[in-house]
Amino acid sequence: MSRIDTTRLQRLARAYTETAVFYAAIDLDLFTHVSQGAGTIAEVAAATGISELNAERLVVVALALDLLRRDDNGRLVNAPDCETFMVSTSERFAGPWMTFTRGEVPAWFDLTERLQDPSPPSELGLYDGITVERARRYHAATYSIGMGAGRRFCRTVDLTGRRKMMDLGGGSGAYSINAVSTFDGLEAVVFDLPAVTVVTEEYLERNDVTDRVTTMGGDFINDPLPTGCDVAVMASNLPIYDGPNIQKVVSKTFDALEPGGEMHLIGETLDSDGVGPLDAALWGMAEIHYGSGGRSHTVDECIGYFRTAGFVDVENTDFVPNTLTRTFGRKPG
Ligand SMILES: C[S@@+](CC[C@H](N)C(=O)[O-])C[C@H]1O[C@@H](n2cnc3c(N)ncnc32)[C@H](O)[C@@H]1O
Structure with missing residues (x-):
């Protein structure tokens, strides 16, 4: 022994x-x-x-x-x-992403006090009152990692024949930029908070896709979502919200999609038994620093959000092993 x-x-x-x-x-x-x-x-x-x-x-x-x-x-x-x-x-430099959470360092070392703080969480957390300037700094980092994820999405998911994708909380538009560049005839709309869409437009111009990707400003929890879409993707905002709010946005997406449309929820996800991966667990914990109600969600919870919304053929697969999973569902035609 x-x-x-x-x-x-x-x-x-x-x-x-x-x-x-x-x-x-x-x-x-x-x-x-x-x-x-x-x-x-x-x-x-x-x-x-x-x-x-x-x-x-x-x-x-x-x-x-x-x-x-x-x-x-x-x-x-x-x-x-x-x-x-x-x-x-290099074009693939991910330094901004690697130092993305550096500003949180002092807060992590005050974690005990934060865990003991009884104040109720806010809904939007980090994104409450986000300014264009802050969104610009934030998305310099997400773009440096999101373009790779967007490329991976287009290698993993075949959107041939699809017409329009809504990219919920699309940020820099990395997923949309890759999707319209990969799939002929596909258009996309990046839906994000109004201050963020100003920055999204800058990335769309830089990638020369403004003729195929538009933006729509709003809060995906409380505002109406884009219509006329047969694909929805929501990437990397899962631990920002609690279960009822994720359920709300998945159900709203189901309602907004065209019949036969599909949704992909990509996020840091805990295994079914709730034990790791550590990365998913820590992203949930990180929300404490932003006062949001966010937490880590398990694979089974994600599948449940989709089924409750009415999606069929629901499945969850690894997207980036030990980091991100992808939950898929189809709206009956
Ligand atoms: C971590 S970033 C991910 C960006 C992009 N999906 C990617 O993977 O590169 C999360 C994005 O979700 C957006 N977001 C968070 N809460 C939102 C809400 N309630 N309504 C709209 N967008 C929201 C943020 O503004 C931010 O752009």
Whole structure:
């Protein structure tokens, strides 16, 4: 029998130090410098403008975290994910997303007080009174990860023959931009809070899809949804709301869809037994910092929201393993 020890608990107690090193590496553009040839500690020090001692400290942790590796000649190279997503000169740079929640750091260390706070939650949480400026900063981050997710959606789901998609809480429009670029004849409407749609328009222009993607400002819980759509997608806003509100928006979507239409709910989802994945659990917890009523939802709950709304052929599949699932349902024709 293996002995019980404290290794796991000690790692957990200091896990924030790993986050801090990752943020510092991003700030110093470590992965870009390594990609461009900084292959020794001295070269990393020169490229990042820090001392050799500190470069050594940084590189030693990055090697231990498998962010950096050594090649056959002993020179530093990026791990494959860092080379693909953490090089700031690349189109696929996801740095803004990786530091998306950095502003929450002090709040996480006040979590005990927040858990003890008896104030009732608000409905919109983070999005209450969102301004265009805040939406612009927020969606610089979601765009940097959402375009990849949007591409994955179009590889996973065949929308051939569909005419119009509503993209609920569409943000930067990443899913719509990819969908209309992939499926001939498809149009889309990004539905999001009015301040956000100003920013959506900027991304639609940048991607040259304003002739096929429009926007509609509103609150998907309380306002009417777009009509005339045979596809609905709602991505990455599941833990922002509680069960009754998710049920409300799924049911409203069912009512608004054309007969025979389909809905896809993509979100961080707990397994049926409610035990993990950890990422889904923590996104639910993160809502405490925004005072919303949001929480993590299980796969079974998502299937239940769809069935209660009237959808048929309901199923839930992995979208990004251990991160996101996709719940699907069809409105009877
Ligand atoms: C995490 S972002 C996801 C954006 C996009 N779906 C993606 O995956 O890239 C969540 C989006 O939902 C929007 N949202 C949240 N609550 C909303 C509501 N009640 N009505 C409309 N949009 C809402 C936010 O403004 C934000 O743009």
